[in-house]
Amino acid sequence: MSDFKEKIVLVTGGSRGIGKAIAESLADAGATVIVTYKNAIDESYFNSKNIKHFKCDVADLKSVQEVVDSIVKEFTKIDVLVNNAGITKDGLLMRMSEEDWDVVLDTNLKGVFNMTKAVTRSMMSKRYGKVINITSIVGIMGNAGQANYVASKAGVIGFTKSVAKELASRNININAIAPGFIETEMTGKLSEEVKQNYLNSIPLKKFGTGQDIANAVKFLASDESAYITGQTICVDGGIVMQ
Numbered sequence: 001m002s003d004f005k006e007k008i009v010l011v012t013g014g015s016r017g018i019g020k021a022i023a024e025s026l027a028d029a030g031a032t033v034i035v036t037y038k039n040a041i042d043e044s045y046f047n048s049k050n051i052k053h054f055k056c057d058v059a060d061l062k063s064v065q066e067v068v069d070s071i072v073k074e075f076t077k078i079d080v081l082v083n084n085a086g087i088t089k090d091g092l093l094m095r096m097s098e099e100d101w102d103v104v105l106d107t108n109l110k111g112v113f114n115m116t117k118a119v120t121r122s123m124m125s126k127r128y129g130k131v132i133n134i135t136s137i138v139g140i141m142g143n144a145g146q147a148n149y150v151a152s153k154a155g156v157i158g159f160t161k162s163v164a165k166e167l168a169s170r171n172i173n174i175n176a177i178a179p180g181f182i183e184t185e186m187t188g189k190l191s192e193e194v195k196q197n198y199l200n201s202i203p204l205k206k207f208g209t210g211q212d213i214a215n216a217v218k219f220l221a222s223d224e225s226a227y228i229t230g231q232t233i234c235v236d237g238g239i240v241m242q
């Protein structure tokens with residue numbers, strides 16, 4: 001696979017879970033990796049891995065612009081952007097508050113807009129870039145109790161297709177990965193009964209890991225995927241078969 005040694009990679013929400021696995025995998029492949037987070041990070045761990053880190057709320061355009069500007073100033077470019085930061089605030093529509101709707105849409109969808117707009121500006125001038133958006137299979141299938149989250153993730157799929165058409169002529173590929181059920185803190189909140197129901201619906205009969213998602217990200221970040229853009233790849237043990 002491609003050499004990542006000269007590549008600068010930015011992963012949002014890289015402090016834990018899937019983002020952390022993606023960051024470590026690309027750092028191990030030789031890339032210079034920068035992660036962002038919202039609340040806290042284990043600084044000594046990330047320093048020991050030589051992964052840079054910036055506190056940045058993806059929903060805050062000003063903060064995003066400042067962080068992206070300082071990364072481009074220090075590293076001269078960003079080759080790969082992985083829009084991974086995301087949250088859930090689950091509840092049935094009739095009980096869903098406006099706050100829970102807004103914070104999920106602001107983080108999961110507006111955050112992707114903020115980051116992609118800020119980063120692709122510099123990619124356009126370099127005429128090279130890979131953007132990988134972490135959506136979810138529920139953005140394709142729908143899911144009761146997650147109208148806010150599903151709307152945000154379906155929005156990311158539409159955003160990916162539109163921006164892929166806009167930026168193709170600048171040699172920028174933008175694709176999405178739709179994970180199924182991946183064992184992280186996000187899914188750790190679910191009850192055993194809900195987890196068992198998910199497991200029963202997975203053809204490969206096992207949950208995924210952050211590494212499964214990182215493997216797909218590595219492919220889309222590599223030059224081996226140069227002829228792929230605007231796509232959503234499900235990494236889900238076979239739940240969604242399109």
Ligand code: NAP
Nearest residue numbers: 013015017018037038039040057058085086136182184186
């Ligand atoms: P997670 O363990 O809860 O980690 C979420 C990450 O996002 C953390 O690093 C968190 O930072 C960061 N984050 C949250 N809000 C942010 C904000 N406003 N600005 C910047 N960073 C923010 O989640 P995960 O399970 O790894 O999920 C990662 C992505 O995969 C999400 O987009 C999620 O929707 C998607 N996904 C996950 C699954 C699954 O089964 N786990 C399935 C489908 C899709 P802090 O640590 O500072 O809070």
